[in-house]
Amino acid sequence: MKYVITGSLGNISKPLTQKLVAAGHTVTVISSHEDRKAAIEALGAKAAIGSIQDVDFLTKTFAGADAVYTMVPPIFTASDWKKHIGDTGEIYAQAIKAAAIKHVVNLSSIGAQMPEGCGPVSGIYRVEQAFNTLSDVNIIHLRPGNFYTNFYANIGMIKHSNIIGGNYGNNTSVVFVHPADIAAAAAEELTALTFKGHTVRYIVSDERTTTEVAKILGTAVGKPELPWIDFKDEDSLGGMIGAGLPEEVAKNYVEMGKAVREGAMFEDYYKHKSEVKASKTKLEDFAKEFATAYKQ
Incomplete structure (x- = not known):
């Protein structure tokens, strides 16, 4: 079959492309960077630069x-x-309609039921809504949990301050996912194409408390007593801006953290949890990758 993959050589799109090519499919990868053309072609895919x-x-x-x-x-x-x-x-939806595409696997996010109050995920809510206007297209919205890989941004904090933290709250349970597990789910849906209408699939690798996150990642980097520190929203905002994030982005991340802390981000997932099969990569597995990155 013929597939088009957006996301260039990202941490989901690259392994997804590799899986589809290995299965013998024709794959075109979209990238905005001309200098990624050779790397895309090295995977056995075609590059569409634009x-x-x-x-x-x-x-x-x-x-x-x-x-x-x-x-x-x-x-x-x-x-x-x-x-x-x-x-x-909206642009995607226009192109899907104009090209008469009949099957779309869309990367959404856990929390995308929230039109407001969940930072960038409330933007992804709008993407789902735009796609759902396409009545003659079969669409599955993949809603993964919070990416383990976001913790790479905390490496400096761990090294220099001996803490890890955020505005998620004390001992808050968080739903996590590994990008590789998302790629596997996307490949499964693309190769089967059995989804009909407009549906949602949650992708979850693990559920752990912030206390457990600190313990597991801390142990992996030789700091087993590493504490999780709950930051106030205003402190999180100031820290992100101080680290160089634009204020608009920082405000959205703080808003998303608040949605995690209050449970709103995971509300719809918990309604459907009994239907969700957990993916394979647990926090302890990711901790090994985290330790490797920490040493660099």
């Missing part, structure tokens, strides 16, 4: 595909991050 903000480019690239995998990459320069994410979803 912008996902260009509906004509997308329509031309999507044409003839059996299915498309869509995702909205993080753009930290947007003046209104939620709007940017939602607008990108």
Whole structure:
């Protein structure tokens, strides 16, 4: 079959492409960077270089595909991050319709039931809504948990302050996922193409408390007593801005952290938890990868 993959050589799109190519499928990978063309072709895929903000480019690239995998990459320069994410979803939807695509696997997020109050995920809510206007397209929205890999941003904090933390709250239970598990689920859905209508699939690797996160990651890097510190929202905001994040992005991340702390982000997932099969990569598995990155 013929597939188009957005997301360039990202930590989901690259392994997804590798899986599809290995299975003998024809894969086109969209990237905005000309210098990634050779690396994409080295995977055995075709490279389509252009912008996902260009509906004509997308329509031309999507044409003839059996299915498309869509995702909205993080753009930290947007003046209104939620709007940017939602607008990108509208562009995708226009191209999907114009190219007469019949199957779409869309990378959404846990918490995407929230039209407001969940930072960038409330932008992804808008993407889902835009896609769901396509009545004659079969769409599955993949809603993964919080990425383990986001903890790489805490390495400096652990090294220099001997703490790990955020505004998630004390001993709060968090739903996590490994990007490799998302890629595996996306490949499964793309190769089977058994989904009909507009559906949601949650992808979850593990559920752990923030206390357990500190203990497991701390032990992996030789600091078994590493504490999880709960930051106030205003302190989280100031810390992110001080670390160089634009204020718009920092505000959205703080808002998402609040949704984690209050449980709103996981509310819909818990309603469907009995239907969700846990993926294979547990926090202890990721801790080994974290320790390797920590040593670099």
